Amino acid sequence: MAAPSPWDATRAREIIDAHLELEGPALPILHALQETFGHVPREAVPMVASALNVSRAEMHGIVTFYHDFREEPAGEHVVKVCRAESCQSRGGREIGDRIAALLGLKWYETSADGRVTLEPVYCLGLCTMGPNAMVDGKPVARIDKVGAARLVEEVTR
Amino acid sequence: MSRIFVPKDVAALALGADAVAAAIAEEAAKRGLAIEIVRNGSRGAFFLEPLVEVETPFGRVGYREIVADDVASLFEADFLSGGDHPTCIGKTDDFPWFAGQTRLTFARCGIVDPLSLDDYAALGGWKGLKRALALGEIGTLEEVSLSGLRGRGGAGFPTGVKWKTVAMAKADRKYVICNADEGDSGTFADRMIMEGDPFCLIEGMVICGLAVGATKGFVYSRSEYPHANATFARAIEIARAAGHLGPNIDGSGRAFELELRVGAGAYVCGEETALMESLEGKRGIVRAKPPLPAIAGLFGKPTVVNNLLSLATIPFILAEGAQAYADFGAGRSRGTMPIQIAGNVRYGGLWETAFGVTLGEIVETIGGGTATGRPVKAVQCGGPLGAYFPVSLFDTPYDYEAFTAAGGLIGHGGIVVFDDTADMAEMAHFAFEFGAIESCGKCTPCRIGAVRGREVMEKVLEGRGGAADLTLLEDLCETMKFGSLCALGGFIPYPVTSAMTHFPDDFRRAGLPAAAE
Ligand SMILES: Cc1cc2nc3c(=O)[nH]c(=O)nc-3n(C[C@H](O)[C@H](O)[C@H](O)COP(=O)(O)O)c2cc1C
Ligand code: SF4
Numbered sequence: 001m002a003a004p005s006p007w008d009a010t011r012a013r014e015i016i017d018a019h020l021e022l023e024g025p026a027l028p029i030l031h032a033l034q035e036t037f038g039h040v041p042r043e044a045v046p047m048v049a050s051a052l053n054v055s056r057a058e059m060h061g062i063v064t065f066y067h068d069f070r071e072e073p074a075g076e077h078v079v080k081v082c083r084a085e086s087c088q089s090r091g092g093r094e095i096g097d098r099i100a101a102l103l104g105l106k107w108y109e110t111s112a113d114g115r116v117t118l119e120p121v122y123c124l125g126l127c128t129m130g131p132n133a134m135v136d137g138k139p140v141a142r143i144d145k146v147g148a149a150r151l152v153e154e155v156t157r
Numbered sequence: 158m159s160r161i162f163v164p165k166d167v168a169a170l171a172l173g174a175d176a177v178a179a180a181i182a183e184e185a186a187k188r189g190l191a192i193e194i195v196r197n198g199s200r201g202a203f204f205l206e207p208l209v210e211v212e213t214p215f216g217r218v219g220y221r222e223i224v225a226d227d228v229a230s231l232f233e234a235d236f237l238s239g240g241d242h243p244t245c246i247g248k249t250d251d252f253p254w255f256a257g258q259t260r261l262t263f264a265r266c267g268i269v270d271p272l273s274l275d276d277y278a279a280l281g282g283w284k285g286l287k288r289a290l291a292l293g294e295i296g297t298l299e300e301v302s303l304s305g306l307r308g309r310g311g312a313g314f315p316t317g318v319k320w321k322t323v324a325m326a327k328a329d330r331k332y333v334i335c336n337a338d339e340g341d342s343g344t345f346a347d348r349m350i351m352e353g354d355p356f357c358l359i360e361g362m363v364i365c366g367l368a369v370g371a372t373k374g375f376v377y378s379r380s381e382y383p384h385a386n387a388t389f390a391r392a393i394e395i396a397r398a399a400g401h402l403g404p405n406i407d408g409s410g411r412a413f414e415l416e417l418r419v420g421a422g423a424y425v426c427g428e429e430t431a432l433m434e435s436l437e438g439k440r441g442i443v444r445a446k447p448p449l450p451a452i453a454g455l456f457g458k459p460t461v462v463n464n465l466l467s468l469a470t471i472p473f474i475l476a477e478g479a480q481a482y483a484d485f486g487a488g489r490s491r492g493t494m495p496i497q498i499a500g501n502v503r504y505g506g507l508w509e510t511a512f513g514v515t516l517g518e519i520v521e522t523i524g525g526g527t528a529t530g531r532p533v534k535a536v537q538c539g540g541p542l543g544a545y546f547p548v549s550l551f552d553t554p555y556d557y558e559a560f561t562a563a564g565g566l567i568g569h570g571g572i573v574v575f576d577d578t579a580d581m582a583e584m585a586h587f588a589f590e591f592g593a594i595e596s597c598g599k600c601t602p603c604r605i606g607a608v609r610g611r612e613v614m615e616k617v618l619e620g621r622g623g624a625a626d627l628t629l630l631e632d633l634c635e636t637m638k639f640g641s642l643c644a645l646g647g648f649i650p651y652p653v654t655s656a657m658t659h660f661p662d663d664f665r666r667a668g669l670p671a672a673a674e
């Protein structure tokens with residue numbers, strides 16, 4: 001993953017402008033902002049709102065409605081563990097709890113040193129080979145106790 | 158030059174397929190052998206992945222569960238000529254798990270190079286579009302109706318009826334939306350097509366656009382599928398460059414544009430009206446119906462919203478004719494269903510077959526029972542809002558009407574198997590919890606009901622629940638079922654009441670000490 005850029009209003013303006021030709025550009029803009037800055041910076045919200053001609057409150061509502069959009073920067077590594085039924089049927093609940101305990105994090109929490117963010121995810125489409133996770137966008141399947149420890153070691157090293 | 162197939166499907170990647178492909182390339186170079194490595198999609202037998210295949214004069218030969226360390230010995234065994242090896246499954250097409258299927262929608266998935274237009278055309282690609290152009294709008298609509306195709310996204314609504322409504326609506330602009338927001342646990346068919354046969358979806362959407370008079374299509378996918386999205390975005394570019402998309406489709410003078418959009422982790426955006434709100438750039442809140450999307454949909458314009466599988470089945474129907482599709486199936490469920498066998502199952506994967514096979518055959522015969530080897534306890538069919546079936550209902554035929562009669566639904570074709578260690582009260586708790594997380598909040602029965610249900614189930618799980626709580630749950634389910642605006646709140650009662658009805662013992666935990674931890 002490319003490291004997130006620090007806040008830059010000019011850059012944000014360019015990102016917003018580049019999408020204004022789209023029909024219904026709000027989500028593509030928010031995704032692009034998050035891709036660049038690692039989250040949707042508070043400063044960007046009024047800019048998007050005025051570009052799309054909606055109120056700030058409305059724009060804030062949109063950002064917070066979607067689970068993906070972050071208002072705070074994520075950790076260096078993002079661990080998304082599948083909590084859905086098919087993974088549960090293969091021991092996913094225990095494995096997820098184990099990963100959380102090994103990281104010493106609660107769901108949606110980022111470690112104090114900014115290294116790791118832990119998030120739940122509801123299905124990665126790998127349901128025959130759970131318990132599954134996505135670490136920095138890479139799929140990890142068939143996670144057992146050893147796999148959980150390895151996963152945690154890799155993101156905390 | 159030998160053609161070797163190493164899947165690039167995200168499931169194969171999770172099991173090390175990239176390292177296998179690199180090892181094969183390296184070993185071939187070391188031995189001075191000219192090879193071509195094709196990164197295909199998955200054929201759907203995930204228990205065989207990474208499934209490496211080699212093209213031989215007598216057909217494709219498969220090697221199962223290959224890791225990079227196997228590669229040198231594969232070369233020693235002369236796998237480039239289909240040589241024997243402990244991992245060899247023989248001719249892939251003859252492997253029973255594949256030979257037993259009827260692959261119409263998934264005919265090419267896992268076979269072709271997903272981004273090769275040559276491969277696509279060689280295996281019947283664009284044939285459906287050609288015929289649709291020859292038939293014209295009315296002829297195309299007729300074919301779709303006659304095929305008996307019903308929506309594969311959940312509700313099983315006849316696709317032909319939907320298309321005709323949009324075709325008849327008068328408007329300056331119309332849309333086609335592919336619903337690829339595959340959020341159901343236990344499903345991965347949409348993902349497999351986007352990764353393994355993306356042109357098939359593009360062809361289906363172009364046919365739809367031409368038939369209903371829409372010039373713009375959107376594919377609404379999920380952020381949880383980054384690999385599928387990357388492949389599909391590339392496929393759109395390739396198809397456009399070749400003139401299969403754009404202002405003059407295949408020289409017909411007709412226009413159709415396509416855009417991929419990615420959601421942002423909201424399950425409810427799979428509901429068609431919430432999806433359209435999301436595409437318009439708003440919060441994914443469900444709209445009241447009417448108006449139907451077919452009359453006033455995206456940006457208020459007539460819109461076809463179809464599941465990805467519905468649209469990816471269209472090229473076959475047009476190419477081979479409606480009857481060729483309708484010849485398969487049972488009762489009012491015509492054609493085939495790409496069933497996704499998942500969870501605690503031995504042979505998990507995508508198994509496309511004509512409707513009518515029984516649930517027991519799917520789980521026990523095709524799926525081989527549980528992965529743990531323990532007895533099956535329950536099977537959840539149709540995603541998080543689907544019912545839990547006990548083994549006593551295993552003779553239920555897999556078709557829309559039979560599943561409804563058994564108190565369940567087929568949904569998007571997902572089947573999640575649980576062994577006897579599963580705690581069905583936990584699963585009922587999870588159904589409410591999931592509902593509480595994903596509710597769009599528009600209506601009270603769902604917004605409040607899911608939270609209330611979760612609280613009551615917590616009490617039950619802790620052994621503090623009594624008979625009154627179970628009655629309360631039943632009442633709550635009744636209210637949610639009949640008072641919710643959409644099927645998220647309306648269908649949470651399916652997993653909950655089916656668990657309570659079929660596994661009552663799991664809900665009687667009075668013997669447990671309160672607050673055990
Ligand atoms: C909460 C909820 C989630 C849904 N998720 C999906 C989905 O992920 N994919 C889908 O095709 N349909 C989903 N649907 C059904 C759609 O609303 C709609 O019926 C479907 O896309 C129509 O396409 P079809 O006729 O081809 O099935 C969902 C419905 C609800 C209530
Ligand atoms: S049932 Fe739930 S998800 Fe559906 S409209 Fe009501 S609150 Fe929204």
Ligand code: FES
Nearest residue numbers: 082086087124127
């Ligand atoms: S349920 Fe975990 S990947 Fe589908």
